[in-house]
Each structure stands twice: as structure tokens, then as C-alpha cells.
Amino acid sequence: MPTPSSAARSEERPSGPPEAAAVVPLSDRVLLERHARGDADAFARLMKTYANPIYGYLVRSGIRPADRDDLFQQVFEKVHRASLRELPDGAVRPWLFAIAANTVRDAYRRAKVRSIVELDEAPGAAEPSRDAGPDELAERAQELSFLDREIAKLPIEQREALLLCAVEGLAAKDAAEALQVPVNTIKTRVRRARLALAAAAQRRSTLQAREGG
Amino acid sequence: MDELSHEAVREALADERRDEAVEAHLSTCDDCRAFASVLEDVDAQLASLPAFEAPEALVARTRAAVEEREEVAAPSPGALGLFAAIGGGLVAGLGALLGMLLWPVKAALKPKGERKAWAMLVPAVAALALVVVGGVGSFVMVGHESPADSALAVDEVEVEGRAVAYEVPEVSATRGPPPAVTEGDLRRALDGLPADRGGDPSRDGRFGQLADNRRGEHLEQGVVQPLRALGDADDGEVVDEEGERAGPGFFDRTVSTGQGQDAPALRSPTASDGWQDGHADLDALTFRSPTGYWTNTYVPGDPAARALRGALAGDPVALRLAELAEPVGPTWEAPRSGALSLAVEADRRGVDGRSRVRVSVGLRGAAQRAGRRPALTTEVVLDLRRPLGDAAQGRVRALLSSLSRQHDGGDRVGLIVVGPDGGERIGLGAMRFGEVSVALRRAFGDAPDDATPLSLRAGLTRAVEAVGPVDDDAPLGSSMVLLVTPALDGAAARELSPVAHVGALAGITTTVVTLDEAADPSPVERVALAGHGRRRVLARAAGADDLVRDEITAVSRVVARAVRLRIRLAEGVQLVDVLGSRPLDAIESERVREAERSIDRALAARLGITSDRGDDEDGIQIVVPAFYADDAHRVVLDLVVAGPGPVADVQVRFKDLVRLGNGTLTERLVLDRGPAARGPTERAVMVAALGHEVARALRAAAAHLDAGRADAARAALSAGCARVEAASSAVPALTSEPALTRDLSLCQRYREALDAPPGALASSLRYAAHRRLLGDPLGLGPAP
Numbered sequence: 001m002p003t004p005s006s007a008a009r010s011e012e013r014p015s016g017p018p019e020a021a022a023v024v025p026l027s028d029r030v031l032l033e034r035h036a037r038g039d040a041d042a043f044a045r046l047m048k049t050y051a052n053p054i055y056g057y058l059v060r061s062g063i064r065p066a067d068r069d070d071l072f073q074q075v076f077e078k079v080h081r082a083s084l085r086e087l088p089d090g091a092v093r094p095w096l097f098a099i100a101a102n103t104v105r106d107a108y109r110r111a112k113v114r115s116i117v118e119l120d121e122a123p124g125a126a127e128p129s130r131d132a133g134p135d136e137l138a139e140r141a142q143e144l145s146f147l148d149r150e151i152a153k154l155p156i157e158q159r160e161a162l163l164l165c166a167v168e169g170l171a172a173k174d175a176a177e178a179l180q181v182p183v184n185t186i187k188t189r190v191r192r193a194r195l196a197l198a199a200a201a202q203r204r205s206t207l208q209a210r211e212g213g
Numbered sequence: 214m215d216e217l218s219h220e221a222v223r224e225a226l227a228d229e230r231r232d233e234a235v236e237a238h239l240s241t242c243d244d245c246r247a248f249a250s251v252l253e254d255v256d257a258q259l260a261s262l263p264a265f266e267a268p269e270a271l272v273a274r275t276r277a278a279v280e281e282r283e284e285v286a287a288p289s290p291g292a293l294g295l296f297a298a299i300g301g302g303l304v305a306g307l308g309a310l311l312g313m314l315l316w317p318v319k320a321a322l323k324p325k326g327e328r329k330a331w332a333m334l335v336p337a338v339a340a341l342a343l344v345v346v347g348g349v350g351s352f353v354m355v356g357h358e359s360p361a362d363s364a365l366a367v368d369e370v371e372v373e374g375r376a377v378a379y380e381v382p383e384v385s386a387t388r389g390p391p392p393a394v395t396e397g398d399l400r401r402a403l404d405g406l407p408a409d410r411g412g413d414p415s416r417d418g419r420f421g422q423l424a425d426n427r428r429g430e431h432l433e434q435g436v437v438q439p440l441r442a443l444g445d446a447d448d449g450e451v452v453d454e455e456g457e458r459a460g461p462g463f464f465d466r467t468v469s470t471g472q473g474q475d476a477p478a479l480r481s482p483t484a485s486d487g488w489q490d491g492h493a494d495l496d497a498l499t500f501r502s503p504t505g506y507w508t509n510t511y512v513p514g515d516p517a518a519r520a521l522r523g524a525l526a527g528d529p530v531a532l533r534l535a536e537l538a539e540p541v542g543p544t545w546e547a548p549r550s551g552a553l554s555l556a557v558e559a560d561r562r563g564v565d566g567r568s569r570v571r572v573s574v575g576l577r578g579a580a581q582r583a584g585r586r587p588a589l590t591t592e593v594v595l596d597l598r599r600p601l602g603d604a605a606q607g608r609v610r611a612l613l614s615s616l617s618r619q620h621d622g623g624d625r626v627g628l629i630v631v632g633p634d635g636g637e638r639i640g641l642g643a644m645r646f647g648e649v650s651v652a653l654r655r656a657f658g659d660a661p662d663d664a665t666p667l668s669l670r671a672g673l674t675r676a677v678e679a680v681g682p683v684d685d686d687a688p689l690g691s692s693m694v695l696l697v698t699p700a701l702d703g704a705a706a707r708e709l710s711p712v713a714h715v716g717a718l719a720g721i722t723t724t725v726v727t728l729d730e731a732a733d734p735s736p737v738e739r740v741a742l743a744g745h746g747r748r749r750v751l752a753r754a755a756g757a758d759d760l761v762r763d764e765i766t767a768v769s770r771v772v773a774r775a776v777r778l779r780i781r782l783a784e785g786v787q788l789v790d791v792l793g794s795r796p797l798d799a800i801e802s803e804r805v806r807e808a809e810r811s812i813d814r815a816l817a818a819r820l821g822i823t824s825d826r827g828d829d830e831d832g833i834q835i836v837v838p839a840f841y842a843d844d845a846h847r848v849v850l851d852l853v854v855a856g857p858g859p860v861a862d863v864q865v866r867f868k869d870l871v872r873l874g875n876g877t878l879t880e881r882l883v884l885d886r887g888p889a890a891r892g893p894t895e896r897a898v899m900v901a902a903l904g905h906e907v908a909r910a911l912r913a914a915a916a917h918l919d920a921g922r923a924d925a926a927r928a929a930l931s932a933g934c935a936r937v938e939a940a941s942s943a944v945p946a947l948t949s950e951p952a953l954t955r956d957l958s959l960c961q962r963y964r965e966a967l968d969a970p971p972g973a974l975a976s977s978l979r980y981a982a983h984r985r986l987l988g989d990p991l992g993l994g995p996a997p
Contacts, residue, residue, distance in 0.1 A: 044276055051275075055267035072267065073275045080279045147258050166259040171624070191227045194259075198227075198252040205251070 028092035032083045047076060053168055054100050060163055061104045062152035071107055075100050090177055094170055098178035101160050108156065150200045154193050161189035219245055226252055229614040231607060232755070257651040495567060495853055503780070503788040503833050506802040510793045511576075511837045511846040512987065521980040522742060524973055527735070531977035534966065537959050538911075538981040540988045541900040541952045543845035544893060548579050552773040552869040553840060555878040557861065560898040563887030569789070570852050572882060573898040574780060574863050576837075577845040578772045579871050589624045589693070589765060591616065592641060592676035596669060596698035597632035597656060605728045606657055609697060611754035612726065613653065615761040616695075628652050629676050634660035635667025641679055669698075670708045673723070677716035693722045693746065693764070698737075699729045706736030713744030722746040724764060773840040773876070775812040776867040778848065781832035783862070785855035791833065792849040792905040793986065809836050812868065822868050825875050832862075840867070846987070847901045857886035891944060899940065900952045906936045907956045908982040914963065915978035918970065926978075927967050934960040956985070 028049065034042035054075055058068050078099045082088075088095035151159055164175040165186065172190075176183040218238065222245045225235045239246050525532040545556030556575040564570065593616070595609060616626050627641035638652040638661075667675075676694045694716065701709070713723040723744025725737045730752040741748040749760055782788060797805060806829070813826040835848060854860055860882040869876035891899070910933025917926035937956050941947040948954075959981060966974055 040280055043279055047272060047276060051267040051272045052264050055271075056265035059265050069271050069274075072271055073278055076275045076279055147255070147262070162259075167262050172618075191224070194252065194255060195223060195227050197259075198223075198248060198255045201255055202248060202251045 029087075032087055032092060035080070036083050036087065043080065046079075050096055054096070057097065057100050057163055057168065058104065060148055060151055060167065061159065063104065063107060067107060071103055075103050078103065091174060093168075094164075094174040094178035097164055097168065097170065097175075098180070101164075101179060104160075105156065146201075146204065147197065150197050151193075153200075154196060158189045158193035158196065161186050162193035165190050166194075223248055223252075229610075229618075231610070253654070257654070260651050495569060498569075498787075498789055498853065500787045500789060500853070501796070503782045503786075504831060506797040506805050506834050506836070507791050507794045508797060509835050509837050510848060510986070511840065521976050521983065524976040525980060528971050528973040528977070531966075531971050531973040532980075534959075534962060535977040535981040535984060537955055537962070538985040539952065539955060540904060540984070540986055541847075541897050541950075543575055543577050543847075544897045545575055545577060547577050547843070550872070551876050552579050552871040553577065553776070553865060553867055553876065553878060555863065555865050555880050557863050557880045557882040558894050558898050559860065559882060559884060560895050560902065561884070561889035561891060562895060563885040563890055564854060564857055565886065565888075566856050568854055568856075570854050570860065570884070571898055571902040572850045572852055572861060573901050574778065574848040574850065574861075575845060576776070576778075576840060576847075576865065578840050578842045580843045590641065590680050591625070591693050591695055591764075592627045592629060592680045593695045593697060594669075594672045594676045595628060595630050595638075595656060596672075596696065597630055597634070598669065599632075599699070601657070601699065601728070605699060606653075608728050608751050608754045608757065610653055611757035612697065612751060612760065615757040627676075627679060628656075629667075629672050629679075630656050630664075631667050631669050631672035633666050634664035635672060636661070636664050637675075669705055670712060673709055673712045677712060677721055677723075680716075680721050693724060694744070695724050695726060695764070696740070697726045697728065697751075700727055700732030701725070701736040701740060702733070703736050706739040709740045710743035713740050713746075716744060724749060726751050726760065770841045770843075771839045772842045772870050773867040774838065774870065775809050775826065776837035776840050776865060777809065777826070777830075778835040778837065779830050779832045779864045779866075780835075780848075780850065781862045781864075782852070783859035785858075786860055787853045788833070789851035789853060791835075792851060792902060793908075794835070794848070805836050808838065812838065822874055825866070844988075847898075849898070849902050849905060851902070854884060857884050859883050891946065896944070896946055896950060899944065899947060900950050903937055903940055903953065903956070904985050907933050907960070908985045909933075910936070910960065911963070911978045911982040911985070915975040915982075918967075918975045918978065923967050923970065927964050930960045930964050930967075 028046065031042045031046045031049075035046065051072075055068075055072055058071055058075075063071055079096060082099065151162065154162065160179055161175060164170045164178060165172060170178065172183050172186045176186045179186065219242070222235055222238045222242070225231070226245075226249050231239075239249060522532070525535065543556075544558065546554060548554040554577045556573075556577070558573045558575065560571040560573075561568075593613065601609065613628065625641045626639070627637065628639040629635070629637050634656075638656055673694065673696060676696075680692045680694060694713075696709075709723075716723055721744075723740065724746035725741045725744075726749045727737055728751055730750055732750070734748065737748050747764075749763075751757060751760060809826050813824050817824040833850075837846075840846075850861075852860065862881050863879065865876075865878040867876050889895075910929050913929035913932075914926040917923070917929055934957055937953050937960075941953060963974075963978060963981075971977075
């Protein structure tokens, strides 16, 4: 309440350009900005950070090897074009995965299918624990292959949410931003995906037990 | 059990909600128990899914494709300029041609007498003007970047192996190109912690937050080395040392008592300074220059104050006494939008002639939290020196699950287990979905192969070291260690407190969570206080979410940073003093500038808030490093005005973390002609000014008490009381001010306590002085 003694002219005026930017990891943001300014090396550095996660996302989304390289290239070309138009409002990582997720959806839409299960590639950078023996390694590889296959069989919405949150480590909020759905929806999808995977694993172990018996 | 119950249980398991009902169901249902185990396995596998590696050839091909597109992308500014030049030339040429063609026709249509010879020049001049305009336009476009381009400019240098990015200041037409940012500048910005005095900045309350923000290379010196050097140091010594320095940290002007001990100066209650009538003794005053940098008086979370409170932990009576002190509340509204609101108020509405006036420049933080909290780095230290029971394990599981669920993008959470099978279970930043289950299985179940015995002290040290170097410019409280333990004993507290304290000085708070409700609170409180954190009890798994939310909320409380207050006095207005503050010398001012620029650059890089600092301004300048939500603070000026009219123009610029932009507030104070006419607003200013007098009396009493002069301490308190009473008798409405009633009661109770002073009374007096001016904005909470 202004007082008679003060000619209150309190006025808030944000200065500078519209500032919608949010907390972003410094390096990614800086790299995008530098890329937008024509620094060729910046994009290479950005790719170095994201090439493997994006590739992994495409593999686990069940994209066929024949299409995978094209989609990989498409994702980064979209990133390139988008960064020249406008830098992301929020964090770079979810923004980049949003582009990847949209690219995968477009690919499925073009193929008129909801999932394309084809996982013929073993994880390239799988680093087994130092203490694992050969039997354990073989068993684990089998398990992971099973899990990857089951992930690829999930409905696309659940798979997207699970990959972003559980595999890529995005917070639910960031995944929600990337997939343009509410946070609770993301949580529900991840929960359903985990339940589906657990149910599949339980069915499999029951089957194995019967076969063994 | 029916099907629905199974489903409900499985949903609960997937949500990691293992409450009593779920546990009861699991104890009777083999199927669901098996499902729980499978779900844990799946989560564990998800958490450890290996990364795929993109083929190098594919990456190279993609890069080449992007680079190819880049070359044919949008034309450069130079090319745009060239197009503009060509376009301008074409337009100019067409204009000239058209003019020359039309002119004879137009001229022929006019009567002969009206044909002017100079009119023939019109088309030629028009054509020339078009050419000039086109040319200048193209020069501008070719030769200069647009301001928008330069505002976006971000550059990077390497400082001792670390890449440091910063935003290049905008190119200014009047100031010329920005000065080059050197490695030295950045190192100073990163390391040179601003202090408002020459001493060790980390030991200075006024820039405690900045000191706490110190990271990186300094951390090696500030945290890691002290941690390594910690021998048998007793935390009591550390706390005492902090307690000692708290006095001079707030008390600037001292007079010699002639007894070899400096005691704070206290004005005589009988000396008239024009408080009541505004006219007396004005000629006897000395005035200060209303320019330059002054010390910041807004120091919530001041390590010195926390240490003082820590010193009082063992003396609840002295602590409760100090907690009677409270500041006067704000009389102005919280901001409707944005992070801060500003109010400039005087202790009177009108003056007739030359008068003494107290003016309050008030800031108030938004009630809401900032839209984006800073990234949080949390290292959980789990005390498993003794095995935990099932119920306690459930609580730990709930706590970690809650941390996992509530963590946000950019947050880093890690887990270190202490005990015979100790070690890091989750690396900082590595927490993914399901990893908690995996980590806890390894913690509570079979020991992993890499487990080694780890003592509690070693575990805490490791946690502080791990959290420290993560962030270059994290706001106060955004890095923390969460020590989760069934209980602590005195010996453990003595061992842990120095480690927690060293971490706290670098801004890494240590909060202690006990799993046993019956645990002795004193040792826990001791560690939490030394670590500037909180003491929590997690008696039920259901309380985990609230606990984590509270911790995150405390971190999210900063709503504005780099708050620059500029107060310009109107012509004829003289400055007697800025209460509780003092002018900074050249070196101190430079440190403040560096600190401000450091925050400015960091926020530009991290939050995208345009960098706008670096220049000095006229008037009194005060820089506040961080302002907290729902808090208010007054800077009180003691002035002499020549008469009615403008008194001061105040501008506040700040980094608005609510709106993620630069914010500016301005206000002007004008006094009417007429009587003082004091309403609630004016009385609040008087109470705020008297608060400084009371705080000064409390500190004076503390200094006397330290010197063993109980009588002098009593006299100082009496003087404080007399000061309040004199003001109340001059302005009778003040007698109804609760803050002053509390002041009188406080001084009286301290005088009574002096008859048989408890050991911590001096600390209590100093802590009361701190609270009288600043309250408890960081929620240190009431005495346990």
C-alpha cells in the first residue's frame, strides 16, 4: 500500500530479450548457441555427447537396422535445423530426445505399424561387471536381450516413457516435456511398462521352470 | 485374496509404496511375493542396461551431412548486407529513373511562370538520397552485428584445465567494444570470493553466501585440504571460534573503553539526535558521502549466526532467550509477479524545514518459490555400522525412493554406505530408475566384492569431497549431504562435527536423519548445526516424501540473485549513516564487483538471463548476493533533509529467478510539507531503526560480558531499554508496537540473567542481535 509520504512508483520491467530459457546444462546450451553462430566444431561436440544415447534409443525403439541409420541422420539434421531457428526454451537433453521420439513416431506412422520389433544388435558399449564370470555374462546377455525385446514390444507410449526415464535417466518432468504429456501420465506409462516387463519376465521364468521340470 | 487385490498390490509395488497393507498381503501371497522379486530384477536390469554405441562411420556421415546443410543454410550477415546493398541500389536507380521521366511531364503541365529551375534538382536529389540510404544500410548490415547477435554471444576459455563459458557483454555504441575477458578475470571471478572486509572472506557473514558459493579450485583449498588436515580438532573449538568472530562481523564502529577491550559504541539515551522532534542538534552531525559501495546487511544463513546458534545448542535457556528477538515485519505488499517488491518509506509523512529523517528501503521476496530451483546435489551417507532392522530398512528404502522420484533434471544424487561393507553404491549423478533397489539390495544383502570397511567420519569426508567440486556456482544450500543413521553418540558427533563444519563453510550443508525416534537428539543436533543443516527424524516410511520435499524446498527458496540496490539522494539531502552498514574501501568494492559479475555471468550461462552487470553507478550501492522467498529486509538510512520535496530515488536491479529474467524496480520518496504525522508505516520505520539501536546494545552487552564486566553489560542493556522508552514517550503510539515491547522484555530478561549468567549468555546476546535484524528466514527453527 503506497503511503502518502512516498510517491510509490514501483514498477517492474524485465529488461532484455524475452527470457524463457531455463536451467540447462552449460555445455549443451553453449554448444547449441555456438553451432547456431556457425561454429562447426560445436555440433561435432554435441554429437559426441548424444550420438550413443540417440542411437541406443533408436535401437531399443525397435527400428530396423536398414532404417536406423537414416533415422539417426534425420534426428541430427532436425537438431541442426531447429537450433538455427530457435534455441530450446528448456533443457537441451529433453529437447533432443523429443526430436528423436518424434522421428521414431513419424517412422512408425509411415510404416503404418505401432511397433517394429527387430533387435539384432548386441549393445556395443556393454561393460559387464569386473566380477562376472563367463556363465554369468552369457546369462546376463540373454536376459538383456530378452529385456530389450520386451521393451521393443511395449506400446509406443509406454516404451517412449520407459526409455527416457529408466534408460536415459531423464526426470519425469523432463520426459513429460519431451513427450508433451503431463508428468503423471509419464509416471503411469513407466509404471505400466515396468509391470508389463515384470509380467513377461514372470511368464518366462514360469515357462522355463516347466520346461526344466 | 481376489484379483483386484493382487493388482492393487502390484501397482503399489511398482510405485514403491510398501506400506503395512502391502507387506501384510505379501506375507500371505506367494504369487505377489514372486512378482515383487521379478519386478526388482527388472528394475535392476533396467538400471544397468548397457549403452549402445553408434557406428563411427554413421556419426561421421551424419556430421558431414549436417555440415553440408550448414553451408547452404541461412545467408550470413555479410551476405545479407550485400543483398541489401544491391536491393538499395536497384530501388535508388529506379527511383531516379522514374523521377527524371516524370519531371518533364509534370513541368510541362504547369504554367510557365511556375516552373522553377531548382525543381529540376528534385529527382536527382531524391535519387542521391536513396543511394546514400541504401549504401549506409548495407554498410551497417555488412560491417556490424546486430545487438541481438552480440547478446547471444557466448565464449569459453580454459582455466586450469576447466572449460569456463561466459556470456560476452553486449556491444555498446557508447561504451565501445566490451573489454576482453581474460583468464585472470575468470579465475578471480571463480576464486576471488568477495568479502566486505579485508579478512578471510569465508569467515565473513555479509558475504557468507558468496563464500559458500565458492567452488572448483578453491574448494580444493577450502574443503578438501582442511578435511584432509583435520586431525584431532575438536568441533567445540571450531564453534567457539565462529562465535568469537560473529561479534565484529556485525559490529563495525567501536570505541575504546580504555580497559584494553573494544566495546561497541552506544549512543547515550539522553543525547538528542532529533529523533523525536527532527530538528535538534542537526548542526552537530557529521555527514558521509552518499556514494560508493556499502556493506550488505541482508545476511540470512550467515555462517556466523548459525555457528552462534550451534554454540547455544547445549544451553536451551540461553537459546530460548535469544529467540525472543524478532525483526519488525514488512508493511508493504509482496510482489504480485516477479521475485521482489520494493518500498521506500520514511518515519514521517511531512516536514516543515530542515529535519532529520529515517528512511527505510525495503525489499520483499515473492511468497512463491522460484519457478526453477537450482540443481541439487545430494550425497546420501547411510550408516550401516550395525545392521538395520526390517522397519528401519523400509524407511531407508522409502527415503531413497522419494529422493529418486523427486529429483529433477540436473540433480545429482549419490549413495555412500558406511560400515564393514562400505563404499560408494551409487555414483553422484548416476541414479537411474531402479538403481535404488539395486543399491539397497547390495547394501542390505550380500556385500559386493568392492566393499571395504568405511568409518562414519571417512564416509562423511568422502561425501563432502564428492559433492564439493560438482558445481561452479551453486546457490547456498543446493549442495548437501544427507547423513542417514539410526542414532549418533557423543563420540561420533565430536568426530563428525569438524567435517560437517568444513563442508558448511564451503556451502555444503549436512542434514542428519535419524531412523530411531528415541535417538539422543543432542549429538545429532550438534552435527547438524556444525553442518548448517537440519536435524530430522524419520519415524515412518510415509514421512519420507515430506522430508525430501522439505529439504528441496529449503534449497528452492532463493528467488533473486545479484540484487543491486542503488540509492540516490535528492539535492540538499545529507547522509548521516546507513544503519548497520559502512562504506567499502577500494579493495572491498572491487571484490563486490567481481562477485556480482561472477553471479551475472554464471546466471547468463546457466539460466539464460542476459548479462547486464559490470558498471559502477552513482549513489549508494549495495549488492545482495541472494534474496529468499517470503522474506523481507530493510536498509535503514539516517538522513537530514532540507525541507519538503524529493528525498531519494531508489532503483533495484536483480536476477529474477521466478521469471528467469533481469528485473528492475524503481521508487521515489517525497516528503510533504506539514507535521510528522506518523501512521503504521512511519512507525514501522521507527521500529526498524530502533532495532539497530537494540541490536547494538545487545552486542555491547556481549562484548562487556566477554571481558568479564557484567555491570557494564547491564548498563548497555539499560541504555538499550532507555532508548526504546525515550522513543516511546516521544511517540506514544510506539508503545503499542509489539516489536518494541519484545525489545524491552528482552533487555529486561537479559539484565536478570546477568545476575547468574549462563555460560553461553554472550553468544545468546549476539544471536539475539542477529535475530532482531534478520529474524529466521532460513528456518533454523525454534530451540529443540
